[in-house]
Amino acid sequence: MKKRNISKNVKDNIITYGIVIVAYIVIQILISAGSLSSLMQGLLVPLCVYVILAVSLNLTVGILGELSLGHAGFMCVGAFTGAFFSRCMENVITIDLIRFILALIIGAVCAGVIGFLIGMPVLRLRGDYLAIVTLAFGEIIKNIVNVLYIGKDSRGFHFSMKDSISLGLETDGDVIINGAQGITGTPKDSNFTIGVILILITLFIVLNLIHSRDGRAIMSIRDNLIAAESIGINITKYKLMAFSISAALAGVAGVLYSHNLNSLMATPKNFGYNMSIMILVFVVLGGIGNIRGSIIAAVVLTLLPELLRGLSNYRMLIYAIVLIVMMLFNWSPKLIELRKRFSVKCLIGRSKEVQ
Amino acid sequence: MKKFKKVMSLTLVAAMTMALLAGCGGSAETAAEGETSESEAVETSVAGEGFKIGAIGPSTGGAAVYGLAVKNGAELAIKEINAAGGINGYQIEYNFQDDECDNEKSVNAYNTLKDWGMQMLVGTTTSGCCIAVAAESANDNMFQITPSGSSVDCIKGNDNVYQVCFTDPNQGIATAQYIGENAVASKVAVIYDSSDVYSSGIYEKFAAEAANQSFEIVSAEAFTADNKTDFSVQLQKAKDAGAELVFLPIYYTEASLILTQANSMGYTPKFFGCDGLDGILNVENFDASLAEGVMLLTPFAADAQDDATKSFVSAYEAAYGETPNQFAADAYDAVYIIKAAVEKSGVTPADSVSDICDKMKAAMAEISVDGLTGEAMSWDEDGAVNKAPKAMQIINGNYSLIQ
Numbered sequence: 085m086k087k088r089n090i091s092k093n094v095k096d097n098i099i100t101y102g103i104v105i106v107a108y109i110v111i112q113i114l115i116s117a118g119s120l121s122s123l124m125q126g127l128l129v130p131l132c133v134y135v136i137l138a139v140s141l142n143l144t145v146g147i148l149g150e151l152s153l154g155h156a157g158f159m160c161v162g163a164f165t166g167a168f169f170s171r172c173m174e175n176v177i178t179i180d181l182i183r184f185i186l187a188l189i190i191g192a193v194c195a196g197v198i199g200f201l202i203g204m205p206v207l208r209l210r211g212d213y214l215a216i217v218t219l220a221f222g223e224i225i226k227n228i229v230n231v232l233y234i235g236k237d238s239r240g241f242h243f244s245m246k247d248s249i250s251l252g253l254e255t256d257g258d259v260i261i262n263g264a265q266g267i268t269g270t271p272k273d274s275n276f277t278i279g280v281i282l283i284l285i286t287l288f289i290v291l292n293l294i295h296s297r298d299g300r301a302i303m304s305i306r307d308n309l310i311a312a313e314s315i316g317i318n319i320t321k322y323k324l325m326a327f328s329i330s331a332a333l334a335g336v337a338g339v340l341y342s343h344n345l346n347s348l349m350a351t352p353k354n355f356g357y358n359m360s361i362m363i364l365v366f367v368v369l370g371g372i373g374n375i376r377g378s379i380i381a382a383v384v385l386t387l388l389p390e391l392l393r394g395l396s397n398y399r400m401l402i403y404a405i406v407l408i409v410m411m412l413f414n415w416s417p418k419l420i421e422l423r424k425r426f427s428v429k430c431l432i433g434r435s436k437e438v439q
Numbered sequence: 440m441k442k443f444k445k446v447m448s449l450t451l452v453a454a455m456t457m458a459l460l461a462g463c464g465g466s467a468e469t470a471a472e473g474e475t476s477e478s479e480a481v482e483t484s485v486a487g488e489g490f491k492i493g494a495i496g497p498s499t500g501g502a503a504v505y506g507l508a509v510k511n512g513a514e515l516a517i518k519e520i521n522a523a524g525g526i527n528g529y530q531i532e533y534n535f536q537d538d539e540c541d542n543e544k545s546v547n548a549y550n551t552l553k554d555w556g557m558q559m560l561v562g563t564t565t566s567g568c569c570i571a572v573a574a575e576s577a578n579d580n581m582f583q584i585t586p587s588g589s590s591v592d593c594i595k596g597n598d599n600v601y602q603v604c605f606t607d608p609n610q611g612i613a614t615a616q617y618i619g620e621n622a623v624a625s626k627v628a629v630i631y632d633s634s635d636v637y638s639s640g641i642y643e644k645f646a647a648e649a650a651n652q653s654f655e656i657v658s659a660e661a662f663t664a665d666n667k668t669d670f671s672v673q674l675q676k677a678k679d680a681g682a683e684l685v686f687l688p689i690y691y692t693e694a695s696l697i698l699t700q701a702n703s704m705g706y707t708p709k710f711f712g713c714d715g716l717d718g719i720l721n722v723e724n725f726d727a728s729l730a731e732g733v734m735l736l737t738p739f740a741a742d743a744q745d746d747a748t749k750s751f752v753s754a755y756e757a758a759y760g761e762t763p764n765q766f767a768a769d770a771y772d773a774v775y776i777i778k779a780a781v782e783k784s785g786v787t788p789a790d791s792v793s794d795i796c797d798k799m800k801a802a803m804a805e806i807s808v809d810g811l812t813g814e815a816m817s818w819d820e821d822g823a824v825n826k827a828p829k830a831m832q833i834i835n836g837n838y839s840l841i842q
Contacts, residue, residue: 126550126575130543230634230663247639247659249646264634268570268592345542346574347592349567349636352664353500353541390547393536400499400539 097291100376108280129344132279133337134386136286138366138378140333146373148326149306151215154222156359158195162335163342166191167270171260184273191339192332199331207323229350234261266349274344302326489788491532493552496564497540505766509564510535511759512767516774526781542571561773566590566636573597580793586769594822601822603769610713611644613828619652624684626657628677632689633661641688657682670697684709691719698729717765736828738812739768740838772810779806
């Protein structure tokens with residue numbers, strides 16, 4: 085019995101990796117055949133970003149069972165630290181790939197550390213309270229970034245929280261983070277291949293964590309806190325572990341995001357709670373705790389508004405309606421019943437009975 | 440039963456992969472279709488029609504006012520040009536895409552337009568998006584002219600990007616020089632939006648230039664997009680510091696609140712603004728008499744009395760039922776600037792995007808355009824516009840030029 089279970093897990097994981105790899109190969113073939121539109125090609129890296137975000141948030145929401153609404157905040161930390169590093173090192177490390185890998189590591193570590201620091205006080209709360217506090221932290225991160233001014237000149241780094249004039253830069257100075265104007269001129273190091281590799285690494289980390297001893301401890305906290313505590317599981321440790329890994333992965337997504345665009349600004353649109361809720365929507369639609377579902381939901385919901393461009397003025401309305409319909413279709417009890425009745429599985433079952 | 444579950448999950452995955460493949464295949468097909476229609480377009484254009492001009496701006500969300508103004512302004516100009524026989528006999532096709540004022544969506548919109556076969560871009564409307572899109576268009580060597588992306592980063596390092604509006608630094612410097620040279624005031628307070636690129640960009644250059652001028656900045660207070668309804672603290676500080684003039688490098692909605700609140704606390708300094716203040720007289724529930732005496736540097740005023748503005752405003756009102764703002768005027772000018780550059784360079788729709796851009800770049804250095812937002816506009820190699828700023832003052836509920 086035990087052996088069967090393990091092999092099922094392995095098979096399940098292979099399918100998840102397989103989907104990503106097959107999708108990658110297909111898209112590469114389409115690109116080399118020249119039949120992928122530039123819109124689609126432009127969307128590939130953002131798709132990777134959202135997939136990583138959805139998978140990483142699923143770790144907090146699905147596996148740890150805590151509702152976090154501050155995920156975009158961690159993405160923001162990763163994006164800004166990664167882009168800051170790349171801007172500073174642009175002329176020092178000239179090999180793009182090495183610089184980008186270092187930026188990814190720095191972004192992940194910074195976001196993970198912030199996740200750890202925020203997690204310590206925040207994870208004492210549960211449910212709605214935790215959601216509200218994480219929401220607040222996400223906003224705080226965004227707002228701090230918006231008043232941050234960092235410049236570099238021959239004398240070193242200058243830092244201010246007032247405006248870029250008070251940095252007192254020399255004439256050769258370069259304002260790297262310019263408050264609300266963010267970071268401009270980040271080198272475009274992201275590409276689809278790196279994005280897919282990062283997705284695979286993310287999946288590897290998350291799936292292995294889930295199926296490890298630590299993962300089972302984390303899930304036991306989700307399922308019954310008191311029982312888990314009574315058998316001696318260190319609640320704080322495992323909660324913090326899941327939360328900071330999730331934050332670090334969001335940081336990776338942020339670095340990927342910031343290196344895909346030339347200008348990076350912390351607006352309510354890209355790093356505010358709207359984004360956090362958007363990622364949560366991916367997770368909920370794909371199925372809480374279902375990693376593969378998160379990937380598919382993130383891809384579908386990111387593509388949808390762009391594919392609806394043909395409807396011009398109505399597209400955001402249609403997008404919202406499609407979202408409602410999809411949620412109902414996936415999660416309404418009546419519809420689940422209906423789907424079961426007409427599912428392929430059922431039909432196969434019936435035909436077998438007939439035989 | 441377990442076996443069935445396995446089989447089921449496998450078939451489902453297979454189905455999903457198939458769906459994914461089908462999805463990709465579908466998009467590939469449409470893309471291919473797009474390409475064929477594109478090649479058709481090129482063929483037909485040889486026969487005498489079709490420059491494809493794209494435009495990008497926010498037509499949904501909080502900044503929709505600006506995006507829609509650009510959309511309509513450019514559309515109006517293109518209709519006029521088409522009705523008059525097009526550019527060098529070629530008609531213009533127009534396509535506007537929404538970017539929700541989001542950098543990432545803006546790049547998506549740009550890629551969509553590229554798939555459509557765009558040859559020149561009027562856009563984007565907002566500075567942040569413009570920086571992101573300019574990096575892409577520079578890669579493709581696509582001719583781009585932004586009506587209102589005023590940040591200097593939009594054109595920095597991208598020789599294919601031109602601006603219709605002043606850059607933020609130029610506005611800040613021009614304002615500081617105007618106040619200093621005309622001795623409007625000796626003690627100046629500034630209230631600006633630190634979360635807005637436009638506002639903080641102007642403020643920084645204003646403050647830098649102020650050091651060289653005869654006046655002194657006695658208070659500089661910021662607010663953010665999340666906190667823009669109560670300005671009593673900022674006004675009180677300006678009042679306590681004895682400021683005779685309050686400089687407002689912000690948009691008109693917040694400015695109208697500031698004027699109302701200053702009036703209710705009995706503080707009556709001079710107010711000075713930039714082009715964002717254009718439109719303040721039309722704010723709902725705002726007592727326009729409070730704006731009396733407000734001075735602003737703006738390239739366009741809807742109730743200016745010259746013929747070009749009058750005919751533009753009446754045509755715009757007839758077509759869209761509202762008074763145009765400076766964004767609409769900038770976009771309208773942008774299309775006519777493209778027309779002038781095309782006529783000068785003699786490009787045809789059959790040329791490749793990159794060829795068009797190279798020839799247009801050469802033409803931009805030579806042309807001089809009289810538009811709604813400035814007379815004898817000309818461009819440097821860096822893409823910034825040269826035109827004289829107009830200082831306006833609101834007198835008797837009308838904008839009038841200060842001589």
